[in-house]
Amino acid sequence: MLIAVLLPLFITLLIPFVSKFKQKFHTGIFVLLIPLGIFIYFVRYISEDFSPVSASYPWIPSIDISFDFYLDGLSLLFVLLISGIGTLVTLYSIYYLHKSEKLAHFYIYLLMFMTAMLGVVLSDNIYVLYSFWELTSISSFLLIGYWNYREGSRYGAMKSMLITVFGGLSLLGGFILLQLITGTTSIQEMIAQSDVILDSPYLPLILVLVLLGAFTKSAQFPFHIWLPDAMEAPTPVSAYLHSATMVKAGIFLIARFSPIFNAYEWFFIVVSGIGIITLCWASYMAVRQTDLKGILAFSTISQLGMIMAMLGFGTEAAVFAAVFHILNHATFKGSLFMIAGIIDHETGTRDIRKLGGLMTLMPISATLALFGTFSMAGVPLPFLNGFYSKELFFENSLHLDSGNLWLAEFLVQAVPYLAVFGSIFTFVYSMYLLFGTFTGKKNLDELPSKPHEAPLGMLVAPAILIAGVIIIGIFPNLLNENFLAHAALAVSGHEVHEHVHYWHGWDSPAFLMSLTVLALGTLLYVFRDKWTGIYKSIPGALSFNKVYDNLVAGLDRYSSSFTKGYMNGSLRRYMALIISTIFIVTLTVMLGTDGFSFSTDDLAEITAAEILVAAMMIVAAFGTIFPKNNIGVILLLGIAGYGLALLFVFYRAPDLALTQLVVETITVALFLLCFYHLPKLRPIKESKRVKITNLIISFAFGGMMTLVGIAAHSSKWFETISGYFIETSHDLGGGDNVVNVILVDMRGLDTLFEICVLGIAALSIYTMIKLRRNKEER
Amino acid sequence: MTRTNDLILRTATSLLAFILFGFSIYLFFAGHSSPGGGFIGGLMTAAAIVLMYMAYGYDTMEKVIPVNFRMLTPAGLLIAVTTGIGSFIFGQPFLSHTFTYVHLPVLGEMELATAVLFDLGVYLTVVGITMTIILSIAEDR
Numbered sequence: 001m002l003i004a005v006l007l008p009l010f011i012t013l014l015i016p017f018v019s020k021f022k023q024k025f026h027t028g029i030f031v032l033l034i035p036l037g038i039f040i041y042f043v044r045y046i047s048e049d050f051s052p053v054s055a056s057y058p059w060i061p062s063i064d065i066s067f068d069f070y071l072d073g074l075s076l077l078f079v080l081l082i083s084g085i086g087t088l089v090t091l092y093s094i095y096y097l098h099k100s101e102k103l104a105h106f107y108i109y110l111l112m113f114m115t116a117m118l119g120v121v122l123s124d125n126i127y128v129l130y131s132f133w134e135l136t137s138i139s140s141f142l143l144i145g146y147w148n149y150r151e152g153s154r155y156g157a158m159k160s161m162l163i164t165v166f167g168g169l170s171l172l173g174g175f176i177l178l179q180l181i182t183g184t185t186s187i188q189e190m191i192a193q194s195d196v197i198l199d200s201p202y203l204p205l206i207l208v209l210v211l212l213g214a215f216t217k218s219a220q221f222p223f224h225i226w227l228p229d230a231m232e233a234p235t236p237v238s239a240y241l242h243s244a245t246m247v248k249a250g251i252f253l254i255a256r257f258s259p260i261f262n263a264y265e266w267f268f269i270v271v272s273g274i275g276i277i278t279l280c281w282a283s284y285m286a287v288r289q290t291d292l293k294g295i296l297a298f299s300t301i302s303q304l305g306m307i308m309a310m311l312g313f314g315t316e317a318a319v320f321a322a323v324f325h326i327l328n329h330a331t332f333k334g335s336l337f338m339i340a341g342i343i344d345h346e347t348g349t350r351d352i353r354k355l356g357g358l359m360t361l362m363p364i365s366a367t368l369a370l371f372g373t374f375s376m377a378g379v380p381l382p383f384l385n386g387f388y389s390k391e392l393f394f395e396n397s398l399h400l401d402s403g404n405l406w407l408a409e410f411l412v413q414a415v416p417y418l419a420v421f422g423s424i425f426t427f428v429y430s431m432y433l434l435f436g437t438f439t440g441k442k443n444l445d446e447l448p449s450k451p452h453e454a455p456l457g458m459l460v461a462p463a464i465l466i467a468g469v470i471i472i473g474i475f476p477n478l479l480n481e482n483f484l485a486h487a488a489l490a491v492s493g494h495e496v497h498e499h500v501h502y503w504h505g506w507d508s509p510a511f512l513m514s515l516t517v518l519a520l521g522t523l524l525y526v527f528r529d530k531w532t533g534i535y536k537s538i539p540g541a542l543s544f545n546k547v548y549d550n551l552v553a554g555l556d557r558y559s560s561s562f563t564k565g566y567m568n569g570s571l572r573r574y575m576a577l578i579i580s581t582i583f584i585v586t587l588t589v590m591l592g593t594d595g596f597s598f599s600t601d602d603l604a605e606i607t608a609a610e611i612l613v614a615a616m617m618i619v620a621a622f623g624t625i626f627p628k629n630n631i632g633v634i635l636l637l638g639i640a641g642y643g644l645a646l647l648f649v650f651y652r653a654p655d656l657a658l659t660q661l662v663v664e665t666i667t668v669a670l671f672l673l674c675f676y677h678l679p680k681l682r683p684i685k686e687s688k689r690v691k692i693t694n695l696i697i698s699f700a701f702g703g704m705m706t707l708v709g710i711a712a713h714s715s716k717w718f719e720t721i722s723g724y725f726i727e728t729s730h731d732l733g734g735g736d737n738v739v740n741v742i743l744v745d746m747r748g749l750d751t752l753f754e755i756c757v758l759g760i761a762a763l764s765i766y767t768m769i770k771l772r773r774n775k776e777e778r
Numbered sequence: 779m780t781r782t783n784d785l786i787l788r789t790a791t792s793l794l795a796f797i798l799f800g801f802s803i804y805l806f807f808a809g810h811s812s813p814g815g816g817f818i819g820g821l822m823t824a825a826a827i828v829l830m831y832m833a834y835g836y837d838t839m840e841k842v843i844p845v846n847f848r849m850l851t852p853a854g855l856l857i858a859v860t861t862g863i864g865s866f867i868f869g870q871p872f873l874s875h876t877f878t879y880v881h882l883p884v885l886g887e888m889e890l891a892t893a894v895l896f897d898l899g900v901y902l903t904v905v906g907i908t909m910t911i912i913l914s915i916a917e918d919r
Contacts, residue, residue, distance in 0.1 A: 654813035655815065658813060659817060662821040670915075673915060733875070733891075733893065735877075735889075735893070736811040736812070737809060737813065739815075740810055740897075741810065743817075744810075744875070744897050748875070748896060749873055751858075751896075752858050755854065755858060755900055755904070758903060759854075761907065762906065765911050765914060769914045
C-alpha cells in the first residue's frame with residue numbers, strides 16, 4: 001500500500017526526463033498510466049465481504065510515528081475517487097494543455113498532489129495524515145499558481161494557501177491534544193477510546209481545532225472564499241482538486257472522526273449548522289456569478305455544505321446519503337468542470353453573458369452538460385444520481401433527533417426549510433448554467449474564437465463521468481452492498497442497510513419537497529431578471545472577500561506601522577528600550593520572588609580617604625552630564641577612572657590599580673584623539689537635550705541596580721571559593737601573587753581568550769583604518 | 779612642518795626609556811610573586827616604545843627598533859596556545875602548568891614555572907596590540 005501511495009511521488013522524478021520528448025508525445029500519456037494503475041489496484045477490493053486492511057511501515061518509531069495505512073470502506077471510496085478521477089483528469093489534460101505549456105511542472109505538481117491525497121485518506125497515523133494534509137495544500141498552491149505570470153493566479157494561490165494552512169495548523173493543534181488525551185497516534189485506536197475523548201475537558205477545543213481544519217479545506221462558510229479564486233487554475237486542476245478530491249479532504253476528515261465526536265451534541269450543531277449555512281449561502285451566491293467556473297465553484301461549496309450537513313446529522317441513513325452524495329457529486333461536478341473547460345477552450349471565454357446558443361455548435365458537450373446540470377439540480381428523473389441523493393437529504397432532514405440543547409432543537413426545526421431554500425437556488429443556477437450557455441441568442445461575433453465541437457479525446461473523460469451519473473441513476477443500488485455500505489459503516493460505526501428507492505410515492509414529504517424545489521426553482525429561473533437586483537443590497541458590502549482583503553492588507557499595514565513605530569533607527573531609542581526592559585524585568589523578578597533584602601552585618605569600616613575619593617568620583621560623574629564642551633567630559637571621565645584606580649589601591653588590589661591607571665590613560669588619549677578627528681561639520685559643542693524620560697529611566701535603572709547590588713551583598717548563600725585560591729596558589733601554582741596565578745594558571749583559559757579579544761580588536765582597528773584609506777585612494 | 783628643538787625631551791627620553799624598559803621587565807618577571815605580570819608589563823613596554831616614537835619620530839624609530847609590531851600579536855598568541863597544548867605531551871589537560879625550584883650558580887634558588895611562558899605570550903600580545911593600535915592611528919593622517 002505504501003508503494004501505491006508513494007508511487008506518484010517517485011514518478012515525479014522521471015517526469016523531467018520524459019518531458020524532454022514532449023514534442024513527440026505528450027507527457028500526460030506517460031502520467032496517465034499511474035493513476036490508472038492505482039485505480040486498478042484498489043478497485044479489486046470492492047466486494048461484499050470487504051474487511052479493513054491495514055499495513056504499517058516504520059518512519060520515526062521513537063515518537064510513535066509510522067506510515068500506518070488503513071484501508072476501510074471510507075478510504076476505499078476516496079482512493080477510488082482520487083485515482084479514478086485522476087485518470088480521467090489526466091486524460092482530459094492531455095488534450096487541454098498544449099505542448100508549449102510547461103508540462104513537466106504541471107504533471108509533477110499533479111502527481112505530488114495525488115500522493116498527498118492518497119496519503120490523507122489512507123493514513124491511520126495522525127501525524128502522517130497531517131504531513132500529507134499539508135502536502136495537499138502546497139501542491140494545490142502550486143497548481144493554482146500554475147500560470148504564475150497572471151496576477152489573479154498568484155492572488156488565488158496565496159489566498160488558498162493562507163486559508164488552508166491556517167486550518168492545517170489548527171488541525172495539528174487538535175491532533176496534538178488528541179494524542180495527549182489518548183496516548184496514541186492511531187486514529188483507529190482513538191476511535192476505540194472515544195469515551196475517553198468525550199469525557200475530556202479539552203473536547204470543545206479539540207472539536208473547534210479539528211473542525212477549523214476541515215472547514216477551511218472543504219471551503220465551508222465563511223472560509224469558502226478561497227475556492228472561487230482558485231478557479232484561476234487550469235481547468236483540469238479545478239475539476240480534480242476543487243470539485244472531486246481536495247475539497248473533500250475536509251469532508252473525509254469529519255467522516256473519519258465522526259465515530260469519535262458523533263455522540264457530542266455540539267458536533268451536530270456546528271457541523272450541520274455550518275453545512276446548511278454554507279449550502280444556502282453558496283447556492284444563493286452562485287446565481288450571481290457570470291463566470292462558468294465561478295458558478296461551479298460556488299456550486300461545489302454548496303454541495304460540500306450539503307454533505308457536511310448530512311455528516312452532522314449523524315444518523316445511519318444520513319451518513320449513507322452523505323457517502324452516496326460524495327460519489328455522485330464527484331461524477332457530475334467533475335464532468336461539468338471539464339465541460340466548462342471545453343467551452344473555454346473552444347470559444348475563448350467563460351463569461352456566460354457572452355456565451356449562448358452553443359447547442360447546435362457543440363451538441364455532444366451540450367448533451368453531457370444537460371445530464372450533469374440536471375443531476376446537480378436534483379431534477380426528479382429516475383436516471384440521474386443527483387436526484388436520489390438530494391431526495392435522501394430531504395428525507396433525512398425531516399427525521400432529526402434533537403438533543404437537549406435549545407439550539408439543536410431550533411436547528412432541527414430550521415433544517416428542512418433551509419434545505420429546500422438552498423436547493424431552490426441550486427436549481428436556479430444549474431438551469432442558468434445550462435440554458436445560459438447552450439440556448440438563446442448566438443453572438444458569435446463577440447467570442448474570441450469561432451466555436452466548434454471539442455476533439456473527441458477531450459470529450460471522453462466527461463462522457464465517462466456522465467455515464468457514471470446515468471448508470472448510478474438507473475441502478476442506484478448497484479454499489480450499495482459491496483461498496484457504499486462499507487463506507488457508511490466506517491463513518492457511523494454501525495452496519496448500514498439502506499436501499500435507495502426509485503419512487504417514494506406521492507405522499508412522501510421528501511418528494512413533495514423536491515416538487516416544491518422544481519416549481520419554485522423554475523419560477524425563479526424564468527423571472528430571474530426581476531429579482532436579481534437583490535444581490536446589490538445583499539450581500540452588498542457584506543462580502544467575505546472584503547473581510548479577507550482587509551485582514552491581509554490591514555495585517556500588512558499595522559505590522560509595518562508597528563515595526564516602524566519602535567524600529568525608528570535611533571540608537572538612543574533602542575538604548576532606552578533595552579534599559580527600561582531590563583529595569584522592568586528585573587523589578588518584576590525581584591518583587592515576584594521577594595528578592596530585596598538589606599543587611600549591614602559584614603560591612604567594613606569606611607575610611608575618610610575612601611569617602612573623599614568616592615565624593616570626587618561622584619562629582620566627576622555628575623559633571624559628565626552637564627558638559628561645557630566635550631574635552632571637559634573626557635577629562636572628567638579620566639578623573640573618575642583614576643579615582644577608581646585609587647580605590648583599587650585602598651582595597652589592596654595593586655594589579656588592578658596598575659592596569660587601571662595605564663588603561664585609563666590610554667582610553668583618555670584615544671578619546672582625545674577621536675575628539676580631534678571629529679568632522680568639522682557636525683556641531684561639536686551641542687548641549688545635551690535633557691529628556692525627562694531619559695532622566696527617569698537612568699535614575700530608575702541606577703537605583704534598581706544599587707538595590708540589586710545591596711540585595712546581592714546582603715544575601716550570601718555560599719562561602720566564596722577565594723579561600724581555596726589563597727591557600728593553594730603557592731603550593732600548586734608556584735607563585736605568591738594570587739591574582740597572577742589565577743590569571744595564568746588556575747583560570748588560564750579565560751586569559752587566553754581575553755588576549756584573543758585584544759588581538760581581534762587590534763586587527764579590526766588596523767583593517768578599518770587601512771581599508772578606509774584604500775577606498776579613498778580609489 | 780617646522781620642528782622645534784626638542785633636545786630636552788630627547789635627552790630625557792633616552793634615559794627614561796631604559797628605566798621604563800627595565801621597570802616593565804621587572805613587572806613581567808615579578809608577576810608571579812608580586813604585583814605585576816604579562817599584561818601590565820606589556821603595557822609598560824609599549825609605553826616606553828611610544829615615548830621613544832614621540833621623541834624621535836616615526837622614521838628614526840623604524841631604524842632603531844626594526845620590529846613589525848603587528849607580528850608580535852600572533853607570536854604572543856601562538857606562544858600562549860603552545861604552552862596550553864604542551865601539557866598534552868605529558869598527558870595533562872589543556873593549559874596545565876607546572877613549576878620547579880632549581881639552584882643556579884649566581885642567582886641562588888630560583889623558581890621556574892611554565893606559567894611564565896604563558897605570561898610571555900600575554901606580554902607579547904599586549905605589546906603587539908597596543909603598538910598596532912597606536913601606530914595605525916598615528917599613521918592615519
